[in-house]
Amino acid sequence: GVRLQTADAFILGTHPLKERDRIVSLLTRDSGRRRGVARRARGARSAFLGTLEPMTEARVMFFEREGRELVSIDSIDPIRPSFPLSKDLERALLLSAFAESLETFVSDSDPAEPFYRLARHAMDSLFAGAPPPAVAAYFDVWILKLSGLFPSPAECAGCGRLLEPKTTLYFDENRPHGEAIRLTDEGAATLRTFLSSPLDPQARPGGVAELASVARRARRNFLGHELKSHRVLAEVLGA
Template sequence: MPLYRDEAIVLRTHKLGEADRIITLLTREHGRVRAVAKGVRRTTSKFGSRLEPFTHVDVQLAEGRNLDTVTQAETHDAFAAPLGADYERYTNGTVMLETAERLVTEEKQPSTQQFLLLVGGLRAMVGGERRPGQVLDSYLLRSLAVAGYAPSFEHCARCGLEGPHRWFNPSYGGMLCTTCRVPGSASPAAGTIVVLGALLAGEWPVVEAADPRHLKEASTLVAAFLAWHVERGLRSLAYVER
């Protein structure tokens, strides 16, 4: 069977038979890949611990008809240990993994930007320099933008009129002017809109100086925007305090 190597983040695992697992990976060059890791549930497995969710690995796989097979795995970053020691960071990180899996829908299609965003987001999550919720919100907005759902915070999402505008609607892609406003649109505070733009752009001094009320409202809007574009809510998001 042909072999190939790639960097990957382990997104999810589930049991197969008595000793194997099916591993869902987000790889740098091959996008989302599902592969069998044989014997990893045995205590004698050489790389079972390297194929746990959150682990950044260098992996070798053998191509298969339905599922590939993991033949080697070397750890780059073991994000699971520091995340597992902090419930808030762990739950926020879990949302990142589920989001990546939902946004990269086609298997073995290049998704380098999504991979790099996830690696960077997990490093920021374990780094401890920023609040977990802020890291998550920034990651969600950026990953949605890469997937083709970039929100508009400075211009009207319908007509393009330059803002600032006061109405937000996730189904229309962001802020709306008074003329384009539709029923059910939210009216966030001006400071919240600034926070949303800063989260998307990675302007951390602006985010860190923001009023907690604006940060909380921004998180609510990010969650609504995500839920609309992934079509159904993420199970892991229910465990995150917003």
């Protein structure tokens, strides 16, 4: 049968389907990543206009047919549109990076409550004016952590070699996985705070930068490549 459902969701991205429709990728709270068809979503008079920007949070009504992955989207009512943030280039690129990371690391149809909470917290922080590099590093550390991919200090995240206990070395000096990465005391303290608390907008930039580099390496190491949005972000910001 066909069921009408309502779900809160973050818009992760869209791509064109046929002449007038779009496929919309969503992060829902209860059923992970979903894909739906938004009919007549292309063109200047579409009812979906202004609702499909990455990381817009919305209430989505859709029809779900048993046994079908793709749902049919009836309406999207923004709870919090992301466009006020995208007036700033760095924040705009960050929205794409969040969306691409969620698209990559959240699996289809599994409950995604922790990922949803992370997305909400990152967006709350950006809207509250937290520095984008801190929000980005916090998000990157946590999405890897929730995926079971954040390195443990007990072994090299590149080659798996066991490291001395209590070390702050995340990648050893073995090639070919690149240079060693060792957290300074500031980096280690920032990591402890990240993992135990909501984002502190005053997080020290040095510690933030170290964690960003561990997360970047761990992500690249797992995927075998860097995410497209992160490459653009790095090029534009010279990070």
